[in-house]
Amino acid sequence: MADQTIAAAPVQAQPSAAELRRAAKIRRRYPTVTDLRLGAKRRIPRFAFDYLDGNANEEFCFNRNISALQKIELLPRYSVNVDKISYEIELFGRRYAAPFGIAPMGSPGAIWPGAEHYLAAEAQRRRIPYVIATPTNATVEEIAKIAPDVLWFQLYRFPRNNHAITDDLVNRADRAGAHVLVMTVDTPLGLKRPRDIRNGISIRAPFRTGPNEIYQVATSPAWLMEVWKKGIPQLDNIAPYATAKDRHSIAKVMANENGGSHRWDEIARMRDRWKKPLVLKGIMHPRDAERAASLGVDGVVVSNHGGRNFDGAPATIDLLPAVSAAVGTRMTVLFDSGVRSGLDVVRAVALGAKCAFVGRPLLYGLAALGGEGARYVVDMFFDELRGEFSHLGAVSVADVAAAETRHPGAWRLGANS
Numbered sequence: 001m002a003d004q005t006i007a008a009a010p011v012q013a014q015p016s017a018a019e020l021r022r023a024a025k026i027r028r029r030y031p032t033v034t035d036l037r038l039g040a041k042r043r044i045p046r047f048a049f050d051y052l053d054g055n056a057n058e059e060f061c062f063n064r065n066i067s068a069l070q071k072i073e074l075l076p077r078y079s080v081n082v083d084k085i086s087y088e089i090e091l092f093g094r095r096y097a098a099p100f101g102i103a104p105m106g107s108p109g110a111i112w113p114g115a116e117h118y119l120a121a122e123a124q125r126r127r128i129p130y131v132i133a134t135p136t137n138a139t140v141e142e143i144a145k146i147a148p149d150v151l152w153f154q155l156y157r158f159p160r161n162n163h164a165i166t167d168d169l170v171n172r173a174d175r176a177g178a179h180v181l182v183m184t185v186d187t188p189l190g191l192k193r194p195r196d197i198r199n200g201i202s203i204r205a206p207f208r209t210g211p212n213e214i215y216q217v218a219t220s221p222a223w224l225m226e227v228w229k230k231g232i233p234q235l236d237n238i239a240p241y242a243t244a245k246d247r248h249s250i251a252k253v254m255a256n257e258n259g260g261s262h263r264w265d266e267i268a269r270m271r272d273r274w275k276k277p278l279v280l281k282g283i284m285h286p287r288d289a290e291r292a293a294s295l296g297v298d299g300v301v302v303s304n305h306g307g308r309n310f311d312g313a314p315a316t317i318d319l320l321p322a323v324s325a326a327v328g329t330r331m332t333v334l335f336d337s338g339v340r341s342g343l344d345v346v347r348a349v350a351l352g353a354k355c356a357f358v359g360r361p362l363l364y365g366l367a368a369l370g371g372e373g374a375r376y377v378v379d380m381f382f383d384e385l386r387g388e389f390s391h392l393g394a395v396s397v398a399d400v401a402a403a404e405t406r407h408p409g410a411w412r413l414g415a416n417s
């Protein structure tokens with residue numbers, strides 16, 4: 001595929017003194033993603049925060065992702081000239097400005113109305129990949145206009161009518177100009193997320209609005225104002241497949257039609273019909289990655305959905321080297337789950353990922369800061385990358401990939417596994 005370099009972001013007007021003071025205040029209040037998470041918790045209703053922050057069962061897998069990343073050590077190299085650093089990478093014949101992107105997240109409008117618009121605009125501005133999810137509150141067509149150079153499309157499985165919904169979604173994504181199709185495979189069954197159960201949030205039942213929920217909304221005035229201005233978020237991207245365009249009917253499309261994991265024969269079929277790069281998301285086992293490679297799939301995202309689906313899964317970082325060793329020369333290995341900083345991006349690259357995808361930090365940013373939160377988080381990651389590259393004596397992503405690491409939790413699988 002021809003190398004297609006994406007135009008650099010336009011030069012911004014100089015900020016005023018008041019804007020600079022405000023930016024400094026925000027930086028003091030939110031120096032890390034952890035601070036943004038706490039800000040998000042204070043600013044949006046509890047049920048929305050829990051949807052964002054919550055995970056499967058006892059949330060052990062989520063915690064494993066975070067702590068396994070923290071255990072990765074990188075050996076610094078000093079006395080190197082790091083005045084000029086390139087963070088650029090090439091993925092599937094396109095150049096991007098950094099080795100991180102934005103992971104697909106369904107219904108982000110519940111966290112902050114218009115979320116997809118802010119995320120897409122920021123991804124386009126900074127030239128990083130943005131994966132729009134299937135169940136989003138904006139259509140792939142409208143988001144493609146905002147992020148034409150960096151948009152990827154994530155696909156869930158819809159079994160009804162011999163894949164009629166799937167085919168239509170894929171055609172729409174193709175026509176809209178999505179560059180990569182990402183098939184999520186790690187959702188074979190309905191999920192158990194206790195926080196959502198406690199909050200009465202279920203895709204199978206209308207959202208309950210009792211005194212507790214009214215209190216949560218009333219004490220989140222900034223969020224309420226946004227919802228009032230923009231309307232209650234609907235799953236616009238899949239609304240065409242609902243019998244009626246009300247939100248309960250659309251929710252039922254997901255509940256009734258969500259067909260679990262794409263099967264291998266369906267992946268092979270998709271490989272035939274989708275002519276652009278194809279990626280499987282949610283791969284953990286190196287043998288599954290090899291099977292994907294043998295079908296002509298172009299890439300895998302080593303992911304456990306951030307711990308939101310299977311509480312027994314290992315931390316993704318602990319499988320990354322094994323997957324990379326198995327298929328890294330044949331396909332592009334991508335990574336997500338638990339990335340909370342530029343340092344985590346660097347850890348993933350050093351252990352074999354071409355690019356790390358970031359999920360919740362972006363939505364914590366939007367919830368804590370409103371629309372400008374997307375830019376704040378992306379800028380924070382770029383800024384942190386600069387520091388981490390410098391300490392590794394790295395002036396390119398290839399230098400980071402060659403860094404010495406210590407990885408106590410790495411899985412080593414036998415040849416017959």
Ligand SMILES: Cc1cc2nc3c(=O)[nH]c(=O)nc-3n(C[C@H](O)[C@H](O)[C@H](O)COP(=O)(O)O)c2cc1C
Pocket residue numbers: 051052053103104105106107133134135154184281303304305306307308336337338339357358359360361
């Ligand atoms: C609110 C939310 C919604 C998500 N929705 C989807 C989705 O629709 N499709 C999908 O493949 N992954 C979805 N994910 C998983 C992310 O793509 C990604 O794997 C995960 O968030 C990475 O972990 P992190 O949040 O710790 O960075 C969702 C994650 C969150 C937090």
